[in-house]
Amino acid sequence: xxxxxxxxxxxxxEDIRTLTKMALELVGKYQIDQxxxxxxxxxxxxxxxxxxxxxxxxxxxxxGEELWRRLQVVPGLEQIPVVFMTAKTEQSFSxxxxxEGALDxxxxxxxxxxxxRQIEAAWAKLPGTS
Numbered sequence: 525x526x527x528x529x530x531x532x533x534x535x536x537x538e539d540i541r542t543l544t545k546m547a548l549e550l551v552g553k554y555q556i557d558q559x560x561x562x563x564x565x566x567x568x569x570x571x572x573x574x575x576x577x578x579x580x581x582x583x584x585x586x587x588g589e590e591l592w593r594r595l596q597v598v599p600g601l602e603q604i605p606v607v608f609m610t611a612k613t614e615q616s617f618s619x620x621x622x623x624e625g626a627l628d629x630x631x632x633x634x635x636x637x638x639x640x641r642q643i644e645a646a647w648a649k650l651p652g653t654s
Contacts, residue, residue: 528647530555532574534565534591535609536583543636544578552640562586562594569598576647581610581621581629589621607646609634 531554535541541558548554557572559565562583577595579588586594592606608621609630618629628646630639 526575526652528554528575528644530557530574531576531578531643532557532559532565532569532572532604533578534559534562534583534588535580536560537580540580540609540632544639547636547639548643551637552643554643562588562591565591566594566598569595569601573600574604576627576643577604577606578643579606579608581608581612589624592626605646605650607643 531548533541533544533548533556535544538560541560545556545558548556557574559568563585577592579591581588583591588608588610595601595604605627606625607628607630608626609632610617611632612618613631621629627649628642630642634642
């Protein structure tokens with residue numbers, strides 16, 4: 525059973541990146557690789573070994589969904605699961621992303637204390653994880 529240890533997080537909002545990093549590193553004890561844009565993540569992802577993508581859905585230039593599709597063709601990252609973060613609250617939107625393969629969709633603004641629990645619950649959906 526693989527324990528979640530390393531997350532690649534992409535969000536264009538610096539405050540969200542700071543809060544997410546604090547919550548996931550301090551509370552969850554995860555290693556976080558963070559980027560401010562899809563382009564930045566793509567140019568730096570070679571050699572990284574994330575177990576989970578945590579992607580903002582709405583970003584300028586490249587959406588989180590487009591970034592996920594592009595990360596899936598990077599050697600070594602093809603099978604990495606994704607959790608999206610978004611301000612879109614429509615259940616049908618979240619369900620569409622889950623139907624297309626996302627583990628979960630976390631609505632922003634999120635509760636800092638709940639973020640690790642939400643990530644862990646999403647991770648637990650994978651077979652052979654703990």
